[in-house]
Amino acid sequence: MDEQALIPDSQQGDLNAFNRLVLAYQDLAFNIAYRMLGDEARAEECTQEAFFSAYRHLGSYRGGSFKAWVLRMVTNACYDELRRRKRRPVIPLEPLNDTDEEIESPAWLASSDPSPEEVVHLKELDTAIDHCLSTLLPDFRSVVILVDVQNMEYEEVSSILKSPLGTIKSRLARARQKMRDCLQGFEELLPSEYRHEQEGK
Amino acid sequence: MMTTRVKNEILLTISTYLDDRLSGKEKEEFEAHLSSDRETREMLESLRAVKLALSQAPRRTAPRNFTLTQEIARKIKRNAGVMPVFRFVSATAAVTAMLLFAFSYLFNPITAAAPMAKSAQENGIRRSAFEVNGQPVIITWADPYSSIGGMGGGGGGDVDAKSAESFSLESLAPAESAPVAEAAPAALPPELQAESPVLDAELPSITGSGPILGVAPSSADEESWDPSSSEKLPFIQMLDPWKIAGLAFLTVAILCGMGAILAGKKK
Incomplete structure (x- = not known):
């Protein structure tokens, strides 16, 4: 794919050229949205919204990394969704037990720390990561997702989030520390290197 | 005992070291510190494990294609054309409304009479x-x-x-x-x-209270002045043309702002 050729074509109204760019970035965009929101349906909506927004603002693209430009739309869409969610918090349904009966007073839902019951349910590392990411503030979450989950460079992340390099570094350090504290509750799911380290203490 | 600031600086250095983003000199200094400080070593290892765990998190493929159809693209372009117009009109109307309100305040006969009121107050002091x-x-x-004239009265003792x-x-x-x-x-x-x-x-x-001298008793045929009469002016008479125009522009600004938001939300 010749990205540099597709961009001007898209700006001149070539929808096929734009759609080829969409196909190139949709998986990455969806993954970031999913990690930011922890919800597949919402992530799908935000990814779609981000590509709509990219198409709408193609005229304002002034060169530089197109990937960073598109991913900025994605993170902005996610921030908007998180703000909406904060304004209108969703009340979770009463969880069901093994016999499909509602569990009364599920106080553990309110806690950000994993309770023993929660740990049992969070059998996969993926779920544990989602849980711990959800405990971070959005600004910290986006940095750790882009650097550690998506393996991006500081400079690229700085360009996507429009934040100085120093801010990216400090947010990343604090986010990693928080993630460490949270993931200690899911020790058995973590890579063996981590377990050995904990056992050696 | 390490202060929070020092702890944060060490944490930042560890995190940057993990990504191999320390300069040559910084790296040497940090590695020398690592060999002598067990706590820092433990922190480094635990953050390394977190980084590893996050990098191993499974990747998802998009559940569907997010490509745009011709119809959706047309809609987006149409809305994109309307939205800037709404935004511009809204911003211009808001600025005009503010200017009109400012003029209204400066040239309104009531607010402009404020210096006279002040003068009257000074007279009172004199x-x-x-x-x-x-x-x-x-x-x-x-x-x-x-x-004994006057309109004495008022409460009080003998x-x-x-x-x-x-x-x-x-x-x-x-x-x-x-x-x-x-x-x-x-x-x-x-x-x-x-x-x-x-x-x-x-x-x-x-007997009774001390007299209070004041205005002579008014006769029935005299027209009495009601100090509160000015408050009974109809609302419309209290608005000057500047204010009315300002309100009109403010309404336009709000409506166009709402239009811009709706156009932005339409897909």
Whole structure:
């Protein structure tokens, strides 16, 4: 794919050229949205919204990394969704037990720390990561997702989030520390290197 | 005992070291520190494990294609064309409304009269300077021997003998038709006080509260002034043209702003 050729074509109204760019970035965009929101349906909506927004603002693209430009739309869409969610918090349904009966007073839902019951349910590392990411503030979450989950460079992340390099570094350090504290509750799911380290203490 | 700031700096260095983003000198210094500090080593290893765990998190493929159809693309372009117009009109109308409100404040006859009101207030302060010992100046407009004029009243206890005498002295000041300003009882010269007992005897005694001198009783045919009458102006008369225009522009700004938001939300 010749990205540099597709961009001007898209700006001149070539929808096929734009759609080829969409196909190139949709998986990455969806993954970031999913990690930011922890919800597949919402992530799908935000990814779609981000590509709509990219198409709408193609005229304002002034060169530089197109990937960073598109991913900025994605993170902005996610921030908007998180703000909406904060304004209108969703009340979770009463969880069901093994016999499909509602569990009364599920106080553990309110806690950000994993309770023993929660740990049992969070059998996969993926779920544990989602849980711990959800405990971070959005600004910290986006940095750790882009650097550690998506393996991006500081400079690229700085360009996507429009934040100085120093801010990216400090947010990343604090986010990693928080993630460490949270993931200690899911020790058995973590890579063996981590377990050995904990056992050696 | 490490301070929070030092801890944060060490954490930042560890995190940057993990990504191999320390400069040559910084890296050497940090590695030297690592060999001597167990706590920092443990922190480094635990953050390394977190980084590893996050990098191993499974990747998802998009559940569907997010490509745009011709119809959606047309809609987006149409909305994209309308939205800037709404935004521009909204912003312009808002600025115009603010300017109109500012003009309204500057040129409104009521607000512009503020300096006159201030002057009146200063006059009031000057007038109070004539008061003696906190008592107002007493002005008699009619023959004080015929009756005790004024619109006395008000609450209070009985007037004691001393205050009644004081009152008679004030009231029986030189009988002239022209207004005479007199000082409060305490400021009366002693010779005047010496002449007063003769006159005092002819006066009816006063009981009740002390009189308050003021406006003469109004006759029925006189038109009375209602100080609150200005508040009864219809609302529309209180609005000047600047304000009405400002409100109109503000309404346009709000409506266009809402239009821009709706156009932005439409897919």
